[in-house]
Amino acid sequence: MTARTAKTARAVFKTALIGGLLCAVAACGTETPASHQAPWQEPDAYTYTLRSSEGERALIGSFRITVRDGAVAKAVGLDDSGRRVVADLPDAVPTLGELLRELEQARRDDADTAEAEYAADGHPVRISLDWEKNAVDDEARYVIADFERAAG
Structure with a gap:
């Protein structure tokens, strides 16, 4: 050389x-919020937009969700699928805390994919789940946008 x-x-x-x-x-x-930040705490009141896709899950569509006192107070379907879910299965529309609990359950169950991306403040912006890599339609993809804490 x-x-x-x-x-x-x-x-x-x-x-x-x-x-x-x-x-x-x-x-x-x-995968995780910056290590110097405290873990994200779900506020009692906020709004966010959810786009849920993949698989044959009941929760497919786009939604604008309002959370009050830790529960979904209002959900508006933003597309045909979202409107059907809101009309037929309003309890299927989740809070961010419920989505994070689903992620943690998938991790405990050793799902093939249980990943999340987080915003700078620690709230999730994308969650990807696939319980069995070779199974059909057991995936879930959640995209979270327009998160706003409610004034209070």
């Missing part, structure tokens, strides 16, 4: 090492 090749190899190694460290420091994986 020539001196020039060795310098190039060291430069590539250093660049890869620095990139890896930056990725780790920046929390490239969003």
Whole structure:
């Protein structure tokens, strides 16, 4: 190996090492809230938009959800599927706490996929579940948007 090749190899190694460290420091994986933050506490009152998809679960569709005193106080279906769920199965519309409990149960049950991404304040923004990799229609995908704590 020539001196020039060795310098190039060291430069590539250093660049890869620095990139890896930056990725780790920046929390490239969003599996958990930043370690310096306290765990997210579900507020008693908030609103959020939920898009639920995948599988043949009862909860498929898009919803605008209002939570008061830790329970769903109002759910509005934003698409045909969401409107059907709200009309036929209003108790199926979850709070964020219920979604997080479903995630934890999937982890306890050793689901093949039980992942979440979190916003900077710690609330979930995406939850992906798949109890059995080779099973059909046992998946759940939740996308959470427009989260707002209620004034209080």
